[in-house]
């Protein structure tokens with residue numbers, strides 16, 4: 001099977017990393033090589049996530065390490081990106097776990113929560129003692145979540161929530177859900193974020209088992225039926241679609257890096273296989289047609305990696321625009337989709353098994369291409385930014 005201890009770095013970007021960034025990258029790689037990679041193919045086949053590793057991932061600082069305070073490591077954005085790259089080089093399900101917990105659950109609490117909410121949840125989520133999920137998508141509203149039907153109605157010191165969320169990563173194992181709902185008791189019914197403990201009456205979750213993609217990740221629904229939550233569970237500092245959309249910008253930043261990791265892993269396996277596998281009396285890597293594929297993959301990966309590194313610089317100095325993140329998510333995920341397909345093809349029949357990673361990455365990337373804004377939606381985001389004309393409707 002061949003574990004990729006060294007990943008492609010054609011442009012020498014690794015040479016410019018700081019000590020801290022190298023440490024983050026190497027710690028993640030070592031953990032994944034020892035604890036996760038040996039069984040990830042089996043998890044994919046079984047449709048399970050290594051739940052028992054969630055606290056260890058927390059101890060290693062995988063959840064929200066780029067946030068400040070509350071037990072967080074306060075890492076720079078490039079170190080955070082490298083972590084996402086390593087996680088997704090193992091499996092998109094591993095990166096999804098960290099993205100949801102850090103960027104979609106801890107981030108909104110950190111950015112929009114009150115002091116008590118932060119103190120209650122951030123240390124527990126950061127350590128992996130608690131698991132969170134992010135409930136935005138609904139059965140009838142995916143690409144256009146602003147039309148959401150989930151409602152929250154004020155009743156004294158409580159809110160009563162009704163509605164259904166679907167395709168929610170980790171909902172069946174979550175302790176708390178950040179649920180986005182229309183606050184119908186306020187003027188214009190703005191979208192607001194509610195911290196919903198999943199053990200409350202009126203809250204139930206189900207698991208979506210029939211996935212052919214992102215199988216090593218738990219996905220489900222959340223049903224809210226007259227679920228009462230205390231009014232102090234509202235995230236007080238945000239109102240409107242800015243709330244969920246700003247979280248998605250954080251998570252998409254991680255995806256732009258993660259996709260590079262998945263593609264590199266597929267690439268490494270393809271090159272290793274091609275240099276070893278002989279047909280017509282020589283390694284298949286010695287045929288020009290295979291070399292063209294290798295050259296093309298390495299070039300696409302390197303360009304996507306440059307984009308991720310540039311995003312880190314912009315994010316670090318506070319200049320990153322959501323549209324730039326859309327460009328990187330769109331480009332890098334499409335790149336990973338193409339590269340993992342080419343890598344799979346180079347492995348011949350063996351390439352369709354779980355003994356090698358490319359087909360697993362290829363299947364996973366179908367989800368990554370769709371979630372956090374589909375490829376099409378990011379085209380429209382860029383189209384609007386570049387022309388000033390919105391073409392969503």
Ligand SMILES: Cc1cc2nc3c(=O)[nH]c(=O)nc-3n(C[C@H](O)[C@H](O)[C@H](O)COP(=O)(O)OP(=O)(O)OC[C@H]3O[C@@H](n4cnc5c(N)ncnc54)[C@H](O)[C@@H]3O)c2cc1C
Nearest residue numbers: 134135136137142143167168169214367371372374376392
């Ligand atoms: C495994 C998995 C995990 C997920 N995890 C989460 C999670 O944790 N939390 C969460 O809230 N959501 C999650 N999602 C949901 C995900 O974000 C949605 O699937 C995604 O936003 C797309 O919505 P949809 O599936 O309803 O597709 P639709 O919106 O119905 O889109 C179907 C197709 O139509 C296209 N389309 C839609 N509108 C337009 C338009 N205006 N112009 C051109 N084309 C258009 C789309 O690009 C797509 O190709 C997850 C999804 C998956 C598959």
